[in-house]
Amino acid sequence: MAFAVSGYEGGKTVDFRRLAHTGIRLVGITRSYRDGVLSFEEGLAKNVADGDQAYFDVLREADAYIEENGLPFPPEPGAxxxxxxxxxxxxxxxxxxxxxxxxxxxIWATGFKFDFGWLKVNAFDEKGDPFHKRGISAESGIYFLGLPNLVNRASSFIYGVWHDAKYIADHIVLQEGYMSYAKP
Structure with missing residues (x-):
């Protein structure tokens, strides 16, 4: 699980422990619903810990960048x-x-799952996930944007997908140039 970033209070990360300490009950991934009873997968604590680790990895990367470039940002031990x-x-x-x-x-608003079953092309692996390199599939004319970690952590967010979109647009322009050579 990646850590959750939002625009909450000026761009703070979503801290699941803080939410729980305010009275929100966190539960694991829903496993089933039967006869009025919801069942949840085990592993909630591990998922939160994995998110913490991803968050700390980003902090380490940011601190290293700041140090390597001599930027004048003060330490934030509270982070x-x-x-x-x-x-x-x-x-x-x-x-x-x-x-x-x-x-x-x-109110079911816990995330989403991709379903490419409607797209009948040879651009998917055995699990049905897109098979691509930086969003470009082996199937001519099929490209993917908005996938988690397509190129970086921001790939699936509106504010980060533009990097991937530019890369794919540049690729399309280049491919169109190559294709024009083949036309009589």
Missing amino acids: WELLPDPDCLTNPILSLDLAAAGITTI
Whole structure:
């Protein structure tokens, strides 16, 4: 899991521990729903820890860049501090009876999953994931943008996809130039 970045309060990262300490109950990936009971996968604490590691990796990269380039940015030791694990990480909820918990509404906005099943071209691996290099597939005219970590961490975000879009647009222009040689 990558860490979550948002424009929250001027661009702060989303801190799942902080959310939990404010009363939000974090749960793992939904496994199933049956007879009014939601079941969740184990591994919530590991997913949060993996996100923390990705966040710390970015901090290390940023600090190294600042040092290597002699930039005058002050240290931010608070950025490295984590709140204690909340109860939902140490004692995760693995199933939840919605009626017993008084839950009558669920707003499902936890992420998304790609489905390229409608695209009938030879541009996917055995799992159905796009097979590409920097968004360019082996299938002529098929390109991918907005995928996580396409080229960098920002590839799947509106503010970062432009780098990938420019690369692909430049590639298309170059390919069009090559193709014009083949035309009579």
